Amino acid sequence: MQRWKINLAVLMFGSFLVMAGMTMIIPFLSLYLKQDLGLTDEHEIGVWAGLIFAANFVTSFLFQPVWGKLSDRYGRKMMLLRSGFGMAVVMVLMGFAAAPWHLLVLRMMNGIIAGFQPAAVSLVAATTPKERSGFAMGTLQSGGIAGSIMGPFFGGLLADSIGFRPIFYITGTLLFLASIVSWILVKENFDKQAAANRPQVGVIKGFRELMTIRQMPVLLSVTFLIQFAMLSPMALIPLYVERLHGTTDNLAFYSGFVGSVTGLSNMISSPILGRLSDRIGSKRILLVSLVGAAVMLLPQAFVGSVGQLLVCRFLQGCFMGGLIPTVNSLIRQCTPDGKESRSFSFNSSALALGNMVGPIVGGALSGFIGIEGLFLVSAALLMLTSVWASRALRAARLADR
Template identity: 25%
Template sequence: MDSAQPTKPRSTAAFAFIFVTVMLDMLAFGIIIPVLPHLIVSLIGGSIARAAVWSSAFGTVYMLMQFVFSPVQGTLSDRFGRRTVILISSFGLGIDFIVMAMTPALWLLFAGRIVSGICAASFSTANAYIADIVPKEKRAAAFGMMGAAFAIGFIVGPALGGFLGHLSIRLPFWVAAVLSLLNFCYGFFVLPESLPPERRTQRFDWRHANPFGALVLLRRYPQVFALAAVFFLINLAQFSLNSTYVLYTDYRFGWGPQIVGYTLGLVGLCSGLVQAVLVRRLMPKLGERKLIMIGLPICVVGYLFFGLSSAGWLFLLGIPFLCLGGLAGPPAQALMTQQVDPHEQGRLQGALTSLASLAGIFGPALFANLFALFISDHAPAHLPGIAFVLAALLLAAATVLAGYAIRHVRAARPAKNPAPSQPGEFSPMADLVDHQSHPTDQPESSP
């Protein structure tokens, strides 16, 4: 019997845990979205205006902590292993949600949000775990599954938080705590370590752990640096949705909270299907490079529909195009992992998560202020959809940059002599980890 075969169920369980970890992190994040502003209002004495200012500060500090600590966690995972970092983060989130559920003061809630941002930075370590256990040619599909986990949390979290918040404003925090602690317990007994000692870095280097020092890693790999810029532009464009979607659809089409909720749920559902199903099925046929060059232009079309539509039904036509743009992200991330040494996967994912967080720090202010300017009396032109038009331009630039980058990146070759699938087996997670990478695997060097 093949000696690798017994590890397959263990690897499948590990991938399932990482999938659940990302989904629960997003679920816990989404659950508190509808109630956090109301909890802030109750703690400051009922002032909506002051609550709006504090809510903005809460969002900024959360993304700032992600930016600072993602490379720290990535570098720690390269030194001490992925399992330890992920479990500590899950446990820390659980305790933090308990503190926020019981807090009697605004400053303690703010401190809890800082801790949440630090612990939730483990998303970079989860991606590094995927790069450890999934072979190169299947990583795009694996990252697509991670995108699906993100989408599921985005769909379910706010709806569940709104329902629980109707019962008690602090109940969503308790539920988020339970989810995180259950995730910790499950991982403690199930999750194996993906990075053996011989593949770890020998020491923790603060030069690599700070967010700006982490970018030096990207500079060492020119193709990775260019693809990381594409990754940043994709994430920056997405914040046009976060910062203006609700106000724009109300201003342009008169949509209320119910219609907005339904349409956002549709966006999340379509995104999840693209990430979990289409990426996995199209990758073997088209490869990473073609998927990137197909997904980015389609996403440009989606944002233009959003920004230029004069009627609600035309706006809705943009949703499929926008979601199909999700074909580009996972293969771009997979190509980057193929160019970086195995012991630097944590640093790579930490750098990428910091780039996404950096987009989250500046993106909302950029798009929200542009929207406000172009609907004001002193607007240079009346263009309410300016945020989405700018997002389309950013992705057009990303398409050109991606075309340059992928010409110099060699896609992963299929594994030699792959083990045949078991008769009747149908499991996306089992399929992704069917051929686990060996410790001696090295990334293909760029030409």
């Protein structure tokens, strides 16, 4: 097997373990605060849960460019292992938290250390032939999506059987195993001497240099807008399911099913769309996926049953599989050799910013327009993004010529 294929297979498996471990705690975070960390007031629990959840994205947004710079200087594999082993330690420590602020600080530390996924994307991009980058990015994402689907499911099951704290220890172990497997099997031909001889620039200057690449501001903005539009209604979907279902019987099951079905179709479609993008072009797949995701958001505002919502969410996930992987593929195509890690790190910061801002703005707007309005606003935003991205990428290509 070719080396790039071995790297891709190992890092896809590693991404699965990392995302499964990271999402295991989602189903019981508020219960952990209530039952193990002593909070009793529901408002207080909600405030702490929101802060703890967002803390990871805030510090990740700030520190990803730093790790990207060091990755171009010292190698992607080193940053991959730094993140994997570091997050394993932090996750185990979360199981020993005795107060909410302990968990908040540890989540902030996790965001600082985090970077396994961006490092994996950068390493795969650097070792994969450019004509196969679409397939590689889609396949890598499918592993992470599969982990994010299975993580909450297993987390919920384990919480009922063994309690909350042991799940943090299991998560840390999964992260440690992913790092060990990557350490042994992933190979990178990184010329440290050539990297050391390149002019070293700071994060801000490096960002300015990348912004001179005409496609880069467009692609970073598209990543932010995608995450913003997709996550703005996400926190309110359980309440929407409750209204459609009409009863509390099996409500948790249906809410979880609606949340995971998008990831399931995303996982299936990502490698297929990635392979297709290698044949007809990443830009075409990106634009079709943006329009398709927008169209599938529209009927979600008018569904009359949970079954109808499930169908719409599944189809939406099929188009979502062509979004972030194609953006990553386009970034790889337009980034000069030696600066891939920095480019992907800034893209990760844009993604983290969308993850952070989307739910906050969505929650604020929902009081005025409801979740139905959020679906419509998100659809309009993705449609406008497709028009703007098409024109901006075409203009950048013509300017380069």
